[in-house]
Each structure stands twice: as structure tokens, then as C-alpha cells.
Amino acid sequence: MLHAEGPLLTVDVGDRSTETTDIDEINETFIGGRGVATRLAHDRLPFDADPLGAANRLYFATGPMQSSTMSFTGRMNCTGISPLTGGLLSSNAGGFMSRNFAATGYSAVELVGASDELVVVHVTDTGVEFEPVPDLAGATVPETVEYIETEHGMESEHVACIGPGGENRVRFASIMTSESRAFGRGGLGAVLGAKGVKAITFDGDSSPEIEIPPIQTDVHRDAATADHIMKRQGTTSVTELANEVSALPTRYFSELQFEGVEGINGDRVEEKKFKKATCSSCAFACKLPTKDEERGVETEGPEFETVMSFGSNAGVDDIVD
CATH class of the missing domain: 1.10.569.10 (Aldehyde Ferredoxin Oxidoreductase Protein, subunit A, domain 2)
Structure with a gap:
């Protein structure tokens, strides 16, 4: 069965450390995206964690067909404990970030801990960089995206970020990507803000290759013209x-x-x-x-x-x- 490939990347924004974990069995069983993220949260996230505390974790994951031309596959999942409900929640965003996420070579990225200063986390297929960004405190989503594009040459589809609402831990704050696409359910933007993370970016050149059967191309062409x-x-x-x-x-x-x-x-x-x-x-x-x-x-x-x-x-x- 087709499934997501690659290890789990754990990023501790508190002590600025990273770790990779083989999760092949989880990928094979739960395919990718929400399934993999929910299983990881079940196994690794304390059920009674404070949604806005350092013990909460955020999981970014996507499905296995990111190098295909199949419609409806360009989705990105984010999972964590919701500050609105106190329960486990998955939120989903469209746009173009899922392809750039897959290009890092990881099947899931886990954010843990909390930073004592505002940072942008840059995830690539060669490593992770923690960038202090005190000047972005209070910045809107467009201002944050403009900064990252100017300083790092990455457009909005590489970026998941929050505005003032997330920084101020508004319990329905979204995480925004691709300019207007949102992880809108459950207030996970407040969780990112509580971790001191203004934005997380994904970039690389390590997307898993999958075989594209001719019928998929035919279906895509028919869908495009119908x-x-x-x-x-x-x-x-x-x-x-x-x-x-x-x-x-x-x-x-x-x-x-x-x-x-x-x-x-x-x-x-x-x-x-x-x-x-x-x-x-x-x-x-x-x-x-x-x-x-x-x-x-x-x-x-x-x-x-x-x-x-x-x-x-x-x-x-x-x-x-």
C-alpha cells in the first residue's frame, strides 16, 4: 500500500535540539497525514497536557502522494491538543505547503517545548535552523511572510505562521500558509504562539519518488477540462x-x-x-x-x-x- 515515507523529525524549540526517529511501521499502518499525526500524538503526547504549556506538541504531516499530479492530494495536517476543547484535534490546510514539506524528506515534524524568545524554525532536508526574530513581535501574517521572502527567498507556500492573535494566545487563532490558507480549527495558532514560534518553514529537494501510472495522467487531464x-x-x-x-x-x-x-x-x-x-x-x-x-x-x-x-x-x- 502507498504510504508516507521518511522519519519523524522532533524539534525542541526550548533547548534548540533535534532528533529523528524511524516510524516506518506507523507510516505503513496509518498511511500519512492525519492518521500518522494522530497515532504519534496518541503515543507521545500526555493526554492531560496544558494546551498552552510546553508539554503540548504540534505535529505537521502530509499524505504520500505529494510528488503526484492527483487532485485533492495537496493537503497539510496539523495535530495537537486544542486550547478550545482541551482534547486532541487535527486541523487541515490546502494551498501549496504540503509539497514543500514533503521535499524535506520527513513524513512528520513534531514541535516540542517552548522558546523563551520569538523564533522562526527553518526545516530543510539538510538540517534545522532556529532564527530569533524579536522584531517580528506583533507582526501580521503578511508582514511575517514578507520578512521571510525578503531575508530567505522563500514564498508563502513554504511558510506556516501566526499573527498577533496566535502570539497573544487567542484560543481560536489560526496557523496561516500560502497567503490565505488556514489551519483554522481548534486554535492551534495559539499553541504555536505559546511555544514562542512565529513561523515554521519547509524547504528541500528530497521528495519521495512515486510511480505515476498513465491512467492517473488521463484522469487528471479529464478533470482539468471537464x-x-x-x-x-x-x-x-x-x-x-x-x-x-x-x-x-x-x-x-x-x-x-x-x-x-x-x-x-x-x-x-x-x-x-x-x-x-x-x-x-x-x-x-x-x-x-x-x-x-x-x-x-x-x-x-x-x-x-x-x-x-x-x-x-x-x-x-x-x-x-
């Missing part, structure tokens, strides 16, 4: 269906259906879409760069979860509002 509502509307394409089957959260589930769904559905979002965007090697390009001409605002999204949370759940029936 019309599909997911390409045009992303996850918001399910809004109408969710409403029809009473699965669209409406006014905090006090009502079964939302009467204003036409103002927040996929068609409405598509009207605001002004270009295509995708994740690594994905032919579907389901991301939603949108623009409100009247206000001059450009953004990434919304996704279904955004439409639901700030639309039907709040009783708002206009996507612009």
Missing part, C-alpha cells in the same frame, strides 16, 4: 442542497430551513468570483477569490462554512452583508 459546479462555486455549491434537506444551520438550528438561501448560495458567490485559484496539482481549482466592486474588497472565499456561519446561522440573507 465542467463541474465544484470548480465554479467550491464548497458553497452544496448550500442549496443542504437547505433542501434541512442540513443548513439556520438561526442556531431553531429552524429547519433558511428562507433567504438564494442570497447566500453558490450562484451568488460565483457572481463575485473574479479568477480561479487552486491547491497543489489539483485540477478542480475550487478556491474562490472574490471581489466586491462597490467596496473594493478582494478576499479568498467564502467557503460553505463561512456562508453558513455568517449567513443562515445569523439570519443574514445577502452575501455582501
Whole structure:
């Protein structure tokens, strides 16, 4: 069975040390990404660790097909104890970082301990560098990415970082990558901030080689040329269906259906879409760069979860509002 390859890299940001561990058996059993990260957390992370304490650990891991052209494989997983729930949590981000992570040659990276000063951790296939960055205290995500690009020549798809929210341990803070992609669930940005890590970067040239059968190329080509509502509307394409089957959260589930769904559905979002965007090697390009001409605002999204949370759940029936 195809599975992630490479050792576990443990990075102790407290004493600036690193260690590699053979985890072939775990990779073979749990394939990669969330499966491998969850197993590692189960084995190595104290269940009663303070989410914002040094004993908590963060695991970055991705799947085994990072050198392929298969759609939907360009995802990255981050696992740790959530400061929101106190339980084990996995968060997932798209974009392009997963390919650069795989290029380090590690199947998983574990952050342990806590730094007494703000640092950027640079992980490559030749080693790890700890860079003190006191001047980045309070910096936004774009400012942090700009610094790393200027000083190290690495663009945003190499970077996972936090803004002021993560530094201040806001319990729903995200870890951001590829400009607008987020490890958004569970507040793992606060965990990274509690460890004194402003950003972690991944770079290298050691991606595991996998055999690409001709049929995969054919499937990718067909997917790239075919019309599909997911390409045009992303996850918001399910809004109408969710409403029809009473699965669209409406006014905090006090009502079964939302009467204003036409103002927040996929068609409405598509009207605001002004270009295509995708994740690594994905032919579907389901991301939603949108623009409100009247206000001059450009953004990434919304996704279904955004439409639901700030639309039907709040009783708002206009996507612009």
C-alpha cells in the first residue's frame, strides 16, 4: 500500500535540539497525514497536557502522494491538543505547503517545548535552523511572510505562521500558509504562539519518488477540462442542497430551513468570483477569490462554512452583508 515515507523529525524549540526517529511501521499502518499525526500524538503526547504549556506538541504531516499530479492530494495536517476543547484535534490546510514539506524528506515534524524568545524554525532536508526574530513581535501574517521572502527567498507556500492573535494566545487563532490558507480549527495558532514560534518553514529537494501510472495522467487531464459546479462555486455549491434537506444551520438550528438561501448560495458567490485559484496539482481549482466592486474588497472565499456561519446561522440573507 502507498504510504508516507521518511522519519519523524522532533524539534525542541526550548533547548534548540533535534532528533529523528524511524516510524516506518506507523507510516505503513496509518498511511500519512492525519492518521500518522494522530497515532504519534496518541503515543507521545500526555493526554492531560496544558494546551498552552510546553508539554503540548504540534505535529505537521502530509499524505504520500505529494510528488503526484492527483487532485485533492495537496493537503497539510496539523495535530495537537486544542486550547478550545482541551482534547486532541487535527486541523487541515490546502494551498501549496504540503509539497514543500514533503521535499524535506520527513513524513512528520513534531514541535516540542517552548522558546523563551520569538523564533522562526527553518526545516530543510539538510538540517534545522532556529532564527530569533524579536522584531517580528506583533507582526501580521503578511508582514511575517514578507520578512521571510525578503531575508530567505522563500514564498508563502513554504511558510506556516501566526499573527498577533496566535502570539497573544487567542484560543481560536489560526496557523496561516500560502497567503490565505488556514489551519483554522481548534486554535492551534495559539499553541504555536505559546511555544514562542512565529513561523515554521519547509524547504528541500528530497521528495519521495512515486510511480505515476498513465491512467492517473488521463484522469487528471479529464478533470482539468471537464465542467463541474465544484470548480465554479467550491464548497458553497452544496448550500442549496443542504437547505433542501434541512442540513443548513439556520438561526442556531431553531429552524429547519433558511428562507433567504438564494442570497447566500453558490450562484451568488460565483457572481463575485473574479479568477480561479487552486491547491497543489489539483485540477478542480475550487478556491474562490472574490471581489466586491462597490467596496473594493478582494478576499479568498467564502467557503460553505463561512456562508453558513455568517449567513443562515445569523439570519443574514445577502452575501455582501
